[in-house]
Amino acid sequence: MTDALVVSRIERVDGTAITLRGDDIDTDRIIPARFLKAVTFDGLEHHLFEDDCREARERGGLHPFDEPARRHARVLIVGANFGCGSSREHAPQAIARRGIQAVIGESFAEIFSGNALMIGLPCVTADAQDLARLRERADASPDEPFFVDLRAGQAGCRALTVPITLPSAARDALLTGAWDATGLLLEDYAAVESVAAGLPYMKGFGS
Amino acid sequence: MAQTLFQKIWDRHAVRRLPNGQTQLYVGLHLVHEVTSPQAFDELARRGWAVRVPHRTFATVDHIVPTGRQLRPFEDGMAEAMTRALEVNCRAHGIPLFDLSSGDQGIVHVIGPELGLTQPGMTICCGDSHTSTHGAFGALAFGIGTSQVRDVLASQTLAMSPLKVRRIEVRGRLAAGVYAKDVILTIIGRLGVKGGTGYAYEYAGETIERMSMDERMTICNMSIEGGARVGYVNPDDTTFDYLRGRRFAPSGDAFERAREWWRTIASDRNATWDDEVVIEAGEIAPTVTWGINPGQSVGVGDTLPDPRSSEGTDRSGVSEALEFMGFRAGQPIAGTRIDVAFIGSCTNGRLSDLREAARVVRGQKVAPHVRALVVPGSQSVRSAAEREGLDEVFREAGFDWRSAGCSMCLAMNPDRLEGRELCASSSNRNFKGRQGSPTGRTLLMSPAMVAAAAIAGEVVDVRRIP
Numbered sequence: 001m002t003d004a005l006v007v008s009r010i011e012r013v014d015g016t017a018i019t020l021r022g023d024d025i026d027t028d029r030i031i032p033a034r035f036l037k038a039v040t041f042d043g044l045e046h047h048l049f050e051d052d053c054r055e056a057r058e059r060g061g062l063h064p065f066d067e068p069a070r071r072h073a074r075v076l077i078v079g080a081n082f083g084c085g086s087s088r089e090h091a092p093q094a095i096a097r098r099g100i101q102a103v104i105g106e107s108f109a110e111i112f113s114g115n116a117l118m119i120g121l122p123c124v125t126a127d128a129q130d131l132a133r134l135r136e137r138a139d140a141s142p143d144e145p146f147f148v149d150l151r152a153g154q155a156g157c158r159a160l161t162v163p164i165t166l167p168s169a170a171r172d173a174l175l176t177g178a179w180d181a182t183g184l185l186l187e188d189y190a191a192v193e194s195v196a197a198g199l200p201y202m203k204g205f206g207s
Numbered sequence: 208m209a210q211t212l213f214q215k216i217w218d219r220h221a222v223r224r225l226p227n228g229q230t231q232l233y234v235g236l237h238l239v240h241e242v243t244s245p246q247a248f249d250e251l252a253r254r255g256w257a258v259r260v261p262h263r264t265f266a267t268v269d270h271i272v273p274t275g276r277q278l279r280p281f282e283d284g285m286a287e288a289m290t291r292a293l294e295v296n297c298r299a300h301g302i303p304l305f306d307l308s309s310g311d312q313g314i315v316h317v318i319g320p321e322l323g324l325t326q327p328g329m330t331i332c333c334g335d336s337h338t339s340t341h342g343a344f345g346a347l348a349f350g351i352g353t354s355q356v357r358d359v360l361a362s363q364t365l366a367m368s369p370l371k372v373r374r375i376e377v378r379g380r381l382a383a384g385v386y387a388k389d390v391i392l393t394i395i396g397r398l399g400v401k402g403g404t405g406y407a408y409e410y411a412g413e414t415i416e417r418m419s420m421d422e423r424m425t426i427c428n429m430s431i432e433g434g435a436r437v438g439y440v441n442p443d444d445t446t447f448d449y450l451r452g453r454r455f456a457p458s459g460d461a462f463e464r465a466r467e468w469w470r471t472i473a474s475d476r477n478a479t480w481d482d483e484v485v486i487e488a489g490e491i492a493p494t495v496t497w498g499i500n501p502g503q504s505v506g507v508g509d510t511l512p513d514p515r516s517s518e519g520t521d522r523s524g525v526s527e528a529l530e531f532m533g534f535r536a537g538q539p540i541a542g543t544r545i546d547v548a549f550i551g552s553c554t555n556g557r558l559s560d561l562r563e564a565a566r567v568v569r570g571q572k573v574a575p576h577v578r579a580l581v582v583p584g585s586q587s588v589r590s591a592a593e594r595e596g597l598d599e600v601f602r603e604a605g606f607d608w609r610s611a612g613c614s615m616c617l618a619m620n621p622d623r624l625e626g627r628e629l630c631a632s633s634s635n636r637n638f639k640g641r642q643g644s645p646t647g648r649t650l651l652m653s654p655a656m657v658a659a660a661a662i663a664g665e666v667v668d669v670r671r672i673p
Contacts, residue, residue, distance in 0.1 A: 013655040023524060024400055024500050032645070033617040037271060037285040039245040039292045041353075051645035081401035084434065084500070085638060087336040088243065089352035110404055110436050111336055115352035169368050172227035180354075182254070185231055185362035188223060192364055195222050196235045196260075199469050201326060202235070204459040 015074020026085035045097035069142035083112025130162035209475035235329035243334030247356035274609035305474030313585020323453025327442035343423035371481035376412035384670035387422035498528030524608025546659035555633035556584030567658035573605035574664025618643025
């Protein structure tokens with residue numbers, strides 16, 4: 001039918017990691033609203049965590065996303081309630097366009113992880129202690145290769161493997177490549193129309 | 208079997224179970240604005256799809272609209288480009304657009320209810336997390352991302368997983384000077400900013416039942432700040448009275464039929480909720496946030512928490528917030544000097560909000576060091592306020608009286624904080640950088656409290672104002 005059915009299965013992500021400390025990192029920090037002034041998603045990655053990066057520089061440090069050694073990272077390790085706040089898809093778009101292909105966290109805000117799924121960016125959860133161990137490894141060595149294996153339900157690096165979870169619907173969508181669902185939604189339109197016909201407000205409550 | 212409103216609406220809009228276990232859900236009302244839609248329309252064009260049900264989608268411009276000079280083309284070229292993209296897309300697909308010349312333009316969550324588009328029993332989506340506002344009418348309303356906007360445009364449906372339902376009962380009566388904003392800030396403070404993840408919040412109890420629709424909208428609006436994508440109130444006579452006579456609401460016999468159906472949508476008395484929480488209204492004080500998320504709040508008479516007495520990961524959160532805000536543990540929130548006062552937003556930019564703020568402001572002057580502005584939620588809120596003379600009350604006190612839009616809630620237009628400015632704000636988010644300056648600071652509070660702070664030049668208890 002259309003390219004929506006040209007599936008792209010996502011089973012495993014391999015690459016080095018970036019870690020972010022702290023819980024409740026909100027969408028305004030991921031991509032400040034002033035960069036939403038655009039009619040495309042192009043170039044959003046250049047403004048990813050821009051204000052946090054500047055704040056770190058002003059303190060004489062470097063934000064993880066500014067560290068040259070982590071430029072090619074594929075895995076992002078975060079805390080709890082990552083992506084809270086706005087429904088802006090610009091947030092996962094900026095992360096994905098920066099090259100990140102999987103996010104591991106203690107928990108995610110719902111709209112954020114849903115938006116990430118829609119663009120094929122898996123958000124998987126791990127328990128806080130396991131996350132701390134992963135974080136320690138990643139911080140110690142920027143070159144350490146990490147993996148996120150959705151089929152096996154595991155993530156880790158050379159010396160460490162921890163269990164990960166993600167909602168079964170998301171796992172299934174990523175493994176089968178059905179995360180771009182528009183084609184599916186158009187498949188059985190007679191069923192859609194029959195639901196619409198049963199909703200009294202669709203007919204203006206006509207008798 | 209007894210059901211909650213959530214389950215009833217979900218079941219009536221469920222088309223089928225998708226292969227991954229999600230539900231294909233029909234969307235009864237789709238609202239669109241200029242920030243999260245252009246990429247969705249582009250994607251639609253790229254795939255050669257039409258807008259499936261254009262008469263169930265309505266658009267307006269709100270986020271980037273300048274609230275001062277509004278002549279086209281806008282001075283900000285990108286704001287102009289985004290507005291033009293929306294105009295072109297709406298024209299191409301036959302989508303009604305409430306633009307600046309319509310008299311109906313405003314924040315999408317203010318105009319939906321105002322026009323009677325928002326009705327009980329509907330599923331309502333918009334590319335904006337504060338879509339939960341519409342749940343005040345007993346609708347199942349939630350924010351979606353741009354790829355989902357594309358899905359709704361293409362199919363009028365979405366792939367969704369169901370939520371659990373937490374009933375939050377607010378008992379008793381609010382004291383004078385305590386508002387809906389204080390109730391929702393208290394709920395978020397109590398349950399946490401991620402407490403609602405995976406849940407829809409059903410707000411119930413005497414306090415909620417006594418509230419006007421405007422107040423219920425304030426409550427439902429901030430559900431997402433507590434992590435709950437959906438918040439709702441069961442529809443009742445207050446809801447029906449509000450809707451009667453609105454432009455897109457049914458009229459005559461159809462209204463009577465609608466009301467009968469709307470009544471059946473409310474949660475059954477003997478329904479089962481996944482969780483239940485009770486909040487005592489009498490314990491709620493005017494509430495002010497002191498940190499960098501909406502769960503970090505205290506009563507106006509209280510002092511700021513000490514990270515050393517906070518537990519676990521909360522400790523670093525408290526430290527980080529105090530440091531960013533430039534506050535000390537143990538300091539009282541009252542007496543905090545402010546630089547800017549902002550009254551507006553989808554949380555508190557409706558007529559009743561402006562009336563409450565004007566009551567505080569009348570005959571007073573804004574403190575000399577404070578920059579104060581009122582941004583009505585919609586053109587119709589603005590004109591209704593002007594008919595009551597509220598604009599004069601605000602102007603005489605030294606407030607700027609602006610045109611409708613999202614404005615300084617997220618500063619995508621020229622209204623923004625500068626440098627480290629501290630803003631008393633009736634909006635919904637106090638995230639770092641939210642109001643346009645990366646180092647700017649926000650204290651969330653009710654519109655009456657913002658008005659009182661503007662006059663005093665610092666945070667004060669509105670109940671102490673004669």
